[in-house]
Amino acid sequence: MKPIKEVTSVLAPLDRSNVDTDQIIPKQFLKRIERTGFGKYLFYHWRYDDNGVERADFELNKPEYAGSEILIARENFGCGSSREHAPWALDDYGFRVIIAINFADIFYNNSFKNGLLPIQLSEAEVEDLLKKSQEKPLKITVSLETETIVTEDGDTYSFKVDPYRRQVLLNGWDDIALTLLLEDKIAAYENR
Template sequence: MEPLITHVGRIIPLDKANVDTDQIIPKQFLKRIERTGFGQFLFYDWRFDEEGKPNDSFVMNQQKYEGSSVLLARNNFGCGSSREHAPWAILDYGIKVVIAPSFADIFYNNCFKNGILPVVLAEGEVEELFKKATSGKLVVTVDLEKQEITTDDGAIYSFEADPYRKQMLLNGLDDIGLTEMYTKQISEYEKTRKLLVEATI
């Protein structure tokens, strides 16, 4: 997993609340076993019509938001089922940071485990960002170390981050990566345990 220390990107304003994981990645696309390749199906039912053609009215299909890597949404983002495919699809699409007034707990935790920074801001601050982002030109710098978001017009928004999750993301560690840091200690413990078992036989 790649470390996330600072990220600079344009905002995609997804003006929807209660976006659930089935909207983020519909169930028919959950057949893959790899973590990659899901980005093409992100928000599929909103991005494409019944014939599979792009829906020009959907915000992510508008040219001015092409290449943007920060997603802005409303309350309760990531609700619904606990599928980890949701953050996989978001990351594979190229989104590194998601900003919202609130997140569903499981989705929030899954973001950190997969290299995405979920940022909680007050509703008033989110509203300010929505107004600024409609131009398609709003660039923000997200600094996880400082726990700040700075817009290109100089506004600064501070956010909270759990110290443990913060360090994991800063160092690019998921649960497996963290375990691998203690491979030597685990090996030594297993050797000691084996000797103790053999001594009791």
């Protein structure tokens, strides 16, 4: 996994609640066996019409949000099925950070395991950031090291991440990398 220390990007607003994993990555695109290539199908039915043409009115299709690495939505992001493809699609599209009021538990856990930083803020803070990002493109910096979000105007928001998960993301360790950190102990055990 790629470490996450600090991400600076225009904030992409997805002003919706209860965004489920079927909306994040529809079931017809789950036949792939790799963890990559899902980004082009992210929010497929919202991004494209029935003919596969981009919908001009969908938030993420607007040019000012192209290349954004930080997504913000309302409450209950990632609800629905437990598919790991949802964080894969968000990551493959280019998002590193997802901000919401809260997340579905399985999606929240899958995000950390797949190198995404899910940040929970209060309803008032999410509302404030959504409003600012809809008025004009809003550049923000998310620092996992200091657990802060700072807007280009200097507004600061604090968040907390479990210390273990924070360390894992800061170092870019997935489950295999964590196991390899114990390689000497594993070898010593096998030798005994």
